[in-house]
Amino acid sequence: MAATRLRRTFHYPADSEDEDAVEEGMDEQDQATLLSTLSTQDTSSTRLYTQLLLALPLIPALLYLPRLSSLSTCTSSILSIISLLASAYTLYYLPLPPVRIRVTNVSSSSSDGKERREGKGKSTSKRRSMARTATGFSSAAPRHETPPVPYISDETTALLRTYIVPFNATLCVASALHELWQARDWSQGVMIGGGYIPGFVMGVVMWARRELRVVDLGELERLRYRSKGT
Structure with a gap:
């Protein structure tokens, strides 16, 4: 007697099925654990990269110390060391405010979830979108x-x-102008003792300071409590 084989047709899950699975599969404790894990990982990685980038201003500052013994390079070296230490101070002690996550177009009513499960009203189903927006020092921040x-x-x-x-x-502008006044080659200006190093280091520090902003998960936390209340 020939055995019969039952086959099930494979199909890709729809977007609505994924959303329903996430909504129904994560309870309050899972959401709190997820938010705590994301916050901890983001804070630790930001601290690690900040400490690694501190080598950029501190190592050149140490290399400038031997130049203090010469009268011809003492003044410019002191100004460069002050600028590099100021860049290190700005990077470590003056981080920018956290990046706020804004959650828009959120639909969490049970009627909408029922329509998605039944396959009705596909054109009216809303998707979640998150946009990272930088916030300054304000009363709402x-x-x-x-x-x-x-x-x-x-x-x-x-x-x-x-x-x-x-x-x-x-200081960086003054150092660069002094380098231009000396009319030296570009290669000498970017070496230890050159007038372009303080400005280059400060530019990298200011860019890294902006990129290393931690993420504020307060909006997601408020969304969790709002969904709990409904």
């Missing part, structure tokens, strides 16, 4: 804690937070 600065008073820390970036930019 979350409180952002900066690392404490040792051996410096709160008044001095506030002054550094306000003026260290424009002061460093002024």
Whole structure:
């Protein structure tokens, strides 16, 4: 007697089935665990990359120290060291506020979920989209804690937070203008003792400072409590 083989036709799951599986498969504890894991991983990776990038301003600052013994290079080396230390201070002690996640077009009503499961109203089903938007210091923005600065008073820390970036930019411009006035080759300007190094380091630090912003998961947390209330 020939055996019969039952075959099931393979089909790709629809988007609505994936959304229903996520909504029905994650309870409150799973959501809280997921948010906590994402926040911890993002904070630890940001701290790691920040510490690694500190080598960019600190190593050239150490290489400038032997140039302090010569009168011809002492003044320019002191200004370069101050600029590099200011870049390191800005990178580590003055991180930018967290990036806020904005959740738009969220539909979590049970009637919409029922229509998606029944295959009706495909044209009216809404998709979730997340957009990372940078927020400044405003009343709606979350409180952002900066690392404490040792051996410096709160008044001095506030002054550094306000003026260290424009002061460093002024030093970089002055160093670059001095390099142009000397009319040396470009290759000498980007070596230790060159006038372009402070500006280059500050540019990289300011770019990395923007990219290494932690993610604020407060909007997702509020969305979780809102869905819990409904």
